[in-house]
Amino acid sequence: MDMTVTPHPALNDPLQRALIEAIQGGLPLVARPYAAIAERLGVSEREVIRSIQTLLEQGVIKRLGVVVRHYELGYDANAMVVWDIPDARIGEIGRRLGGVPYVTLCYRRPRQLPQWPYNLFTMIHGRDRAEVLARVDELVCSVGLEAVAHQVLFSRRRFKQRGACYSAAAGMPGDPASSGASR
Amino acid sequence: MGRPAVTLSEAERRLLDEYQRGLPLDPRPFARVAERLGISERQVLDRLQRLQDIGVVSRVGPVFRPNRVGVSTLAALAVPPDSLAQVADVVSAFAEVNHNYEREHDYNLWFVVTARDAVQLEQVLETIAARTGLEPLNLPMLEDYYIDLGFRLQWT
Structure with a gap:
């Protein structure tokens, strides 16, 4: 099992670590959110802004903004579509699928034979099942995946959804969201 | 629709x-x-x-790239349908579990586990296995092919 992950250097910086813990649940919705965070951490507003800038440049933060919940917007048909791609072609096909507008996640993951033969995971959202299935068909044709086994796993119930909680993982006092059941 | x-x-x-x-x-x-x-x-x-x-927005803030801060994995359990809700509650109770969904498959419970390091991650999966009597599939991300530009909404 490949579980080796190189922790990002930002993790070794106590300020960055504290900042990540302070902002992971979202910024306070006040006029000067970075100043509010700064006050909690005992640093300056400029330092907070500069640190977030650095995390964005380093790619630790992918994006900073409004995080939407698809289901509440009526995109209630979300399907995880998994593919058994020949290893030699996975990079090429992964990059092509990852660039399709309605594919919202595209990860390579290990097969777990014999139970699980699929190595490429895509997420496809749609406003209903028919739209999702039409998009899967379109992907099969446009990328030439007719010979590739795939399965469509529609979501049914959502038991829990929230941002990753690294502070809980680090043994810090849990954030209030962590106990929240799904809506 | x-x-x-x-x-x-x-x-x-x-x-x-x-x-x-x-x-x-x-x-x-x-x-x-x-x-x-x-x-x-x-x-x-x-x-x-x-x-x-109203729950349309979960937060205004950062989306972290997977496995840059801590480690995470996607895991799945094949739960007998009758005990699905009960097992889902056991899984959701872990602070390290952030997403937890029922999906249409024999592997019908899918969740993301995030931890500070691989050791803690392994412990969470082992504890889930012990408490549920079910062996999780452990499917850590190996490569990310998606450039996250946010979700494209259609209003029509």
Whole structure:
């Protein structure tokens, strides 16, 4: 099992670590959110802004903004579509699928034979099942995946959804969201 | 069609369309957003608060790249249908579990586990196995082919 992950250097910086813990649940919705965070951490507003800038440049933060919940917007048909791609072609096909507008996640993951033969995971959202299935068909044709086994796993119930909680993982006092059941 | 979505104002739609990324790194980020949308800073804050309250927005803040801060994995359990809700509760109770969904498959419970390091991650999976009597599939991400530009919404 490949579980080796190189922790990002930002993790070794106590300020960055504290900042990540302070902002992971979202910024306070006040006029000067970075100043509010700064006050909690005992640093300056400029330092907070500069640190977030650095995390964005380093790619630790992918994006900073409004995080939407698809289901509440009526995109209630979300399907995880998994593919058994020949290893030699996975990079090429992964990059092509990852660039399709309605594919919202595209990860390579290990097969777990014999139970699980699929190595490429895509997420496809749609406003209903028919739209999702039409998009899967379109992907099969446009990328030439007719010979590739795939399965469509529609979501049914959502038991829990929230941002990753690294502070809980680090043994810090849990954030209030962590106990929240799904809506 | 899917169930009708909540009714959103023009300003709220623009917040969702235009600010999934690029929240200004300015001391008054919402004032900068307000200037672009032609409304007041107070209105931007009120709109965002409402979107959060009704659950359309989970937060205004960062999306971290997987496995840069801590480690995570996607895991799945094949749960007998009769005990699915019960097992889901056991899994959701872990602070390290953030997403937990039922999906249509023999592997019918899918969840993401995030931990500080691989050792802690392994412990969580082992504890889940012990408490549920079910062996999780452990499917850590090996490569990310998706460039996250935020979710493209269609309003029609």
